Amino acid sequence: MKGDVPVKGKPEPGPGARGPGGRDHDRAPAGPPAPIDDAVLRNYLADALSPEDSARVEKALRDSAELRARLEDVRNGRTDGQLHTLGAIWHRARLTCPSRQQLGSFLLDALDPELASYLQFHLEVIQCPFCQANLADLRAQSQAAAAKVSKTRQHRILQSSQHLLGSE
Numbered sequence: 001m002k003g004d005v006p007v008k009g010k011p012e013p014g015p016g017a018r019g020p021g022g023r024d025h026d027r028a029p030a031g032p033p034a035p036i037d038d039a040v041l042r043n044y045l046a047d048a049l050s051p052e053d054s055a056r057v058e059k060a061l062r063d064s065a066e067l068r069a070r071l072e073d074v075r076n077g078r079t080d081g082q083l084h085t086l087g088a089i090w091h092r093a094r095l096t097c098p099s100r101q102q103l104g105s106f107l108l109d110a111l112d113p114e115l116a117s118y119l120q121f122h123l124e125v126i127q128c129p130f131c132q133a134n135l136a137d138l139r140a141q142s143q144a145a146a147a148k149v150s151k152t153r154q155h156r157i158l159q160s161s162q163h164l165l166g167s168e
């Protein structure tokens with residue numbers, strides 16, 4: 001039926017909390033953040049959170065080993081196969097996935113420590129299958145490239161030593 005559009009709960013742009021003087025204050029959250037319980041974690045795994053909440057959960061996961069353990073419990077305790085549908089993973093992954101270039105730098109140990117630790121978290125705790133596959137692919141490529149370079153170098157060294165030996 002047409003005309004039966006659900007009302008979207010759009011947050012109002014700022015509840016008029018602007019003080020008279022320019023305050024040096026971080027953007028205040030609209031309210032106290034809800035505690036991250038198992039239901040939130042389940043929603044997180046099922047990709048049922050808003051991007052903001054998703055980001056908040058990830059941040060909390062990074063800060064808390066206890067929470068990471070709970071995420072594992074929730075993940076392993078799932079009773080249906082719905083949580084890891086490809087669509088859900090893909091959608092969730094795209095929100096927070098590093099670029100392929102960043103993954104490449106990660107392989108080369110050429111990232112900011114902070115970013116590197118995020119990638120590590122993303123790969124090992126979130127276990128993003130797309131980035132894991134991407135990384136495996138990049139690793140294979142870089143190993144192939146390294147093998148090629150070292151072969152070329154060997155060849156060159158061989159040639160130059162032949163020259164030094166004056167082998168005619």
Ligand SMILES: [Zn+2]
Pocket residue numbers: 093096097098122128129130131132
């Ligand atoms: Zn990813």
